[in-house]
Amino acid sequence: SLIYSRHQIPKGSILLNPLALEVLSPIDRFQAEKGGLLVLDCSWERVEESFHVKIPALNRCLPYLVAANPTNYGKPTKLSSAEAMAAALYILGFYDAARRILSIFKWGPTFLDLNREALDSYSRAQSSVQVLEAQRLFMPERNNRYSESET
Numbered sequence: 001s002l003i004y005s006r007h008q009i010p011k012g013s014i015l016l017n018p019l020a021l022e023v024l025s026p027i028d029r030f031q032a033e034k035g036g037l038l039v040l041d042c043s044w045e046r047v048e049e050s051f052h053v054k055i056p057a058l059n060r061c062l063p064y065l066v067a068a069n070p071t072n073y074g075k076p077t078k079l080s081s082a083e084a085m086a087a088a089l090y091i092l093g094f095y096d097a098a099r100r101i102l103s104i105f106k107w108g109p110t111f112l113d114l115n116r117e118a119l120d121s122y123s124r125a126q127s128s129v130q131v132l133e134a135q136r137l138f139m140p141e142r143n144n145r146y147s148e149s150e151t
Contacts, residue, residue, distance in 0.1 A: 010036050013057040016084050018077065020059035023135075025128040028060060029092040037092075039085045062087050063122050063135040068111035076140075083111050091122045091131075 009015075012035030014028055038057055064076060065087055072078035079087065082101055086108075090098040102108030112119070121134040 009038065009057055012036075013038050014088075015040065015057035015059050016062060016088055017059040018061055020061040022060055023063050023128045023131050024060040024088055024091055025125050025131045026091060026093060026123060027127060028058075031058060032088075032092050037085065037088055039081045039088075060088075062091075063118070063131050064139050065115045065118060068107045068114050069105070070107060073107075082108075086111065087115070087119065090119045093123060095123075 012031060014024070014032050014035065015038045016024070017040075035058075062077075062079070062084060065079060065083070067073060067075050067078045067080065067083060069080040069083060071080070082105060086098040086101040089095075089101070090112075099112070102111055118134070118138040121137070122131050125131040125134055
């Protein structure tokens, strides 16, 4: 459901916040079922301003993923609100719900195709530490450093 005021946010909700210090992991599933999962729909140009306001929720960032939306296609971490919500649902094990959200958009299935290996890996993690470890495998900087050391 849509929330228009901070006062409507259910206690114990998880807010997807790109500035959060803790990454979302499957262990957050119970909390999401209990309190809900929130996405703040705002422009990337206003992220700092939008998330500067204190929002009464557990803040979690998403691990490394690549956008498939037409505005930011191929850009790491520049997900649309729909991509962010679908990614979070997938990581938490709500695979069908993630697919339903993405099915609304022509590019939705592409998001899953681009990120399937990473999303599957994140969704199997047993902790936020394991999500961060898995994330390293999908970040290009790591792959570039690895290939440079090979030569």
